[in-house]
Amino acid sequence: METIPESRLDLFEKPAIATFASSLPDGRPHVAPVWVDYDGAHLLVVTLEGSRKHKNVQHDPRVTVTVIDPDDMYRYVEVRGHVETVSEDDALEFSDEQAKRYWGSNSIPIRVRNHACSFTSSRNGSLHRRWKPRPSRAKATPTIARRHHSR
16 A cells, blocks of 8 residues: 655645545546545545536546645655545534634635635534545655746
């Protein structure tokens, strides 16, 4: 089993947005931004049951997650693997932890039909699911000096 390179573990302490790539039923790629964490063996990702990501993983559990350093977009780790676990156990608790990490609050704003609203994890009967992709390959970019682009 592959693990995340030690030089990139700090990305899971920052509010780094990850891209979650899965396959649509017709084989085309689907990529979506997600919050992500790492427990030492698995990446941890939460999504809503019935979402496109959820449907894709039910069809084909192979995924690629890329975590990009919010301070240097050229520094990232790419993880390829299979979703091993789909569970609603503690999914909302995990969402709370991630909301605090990313926004400093457990109130998660979402946009529905151009109307802003929010929900908290205190709702009962949630349909959130927590996934645990196990890395089968992890690749990190070499550390390079920050690039400056002229506009």
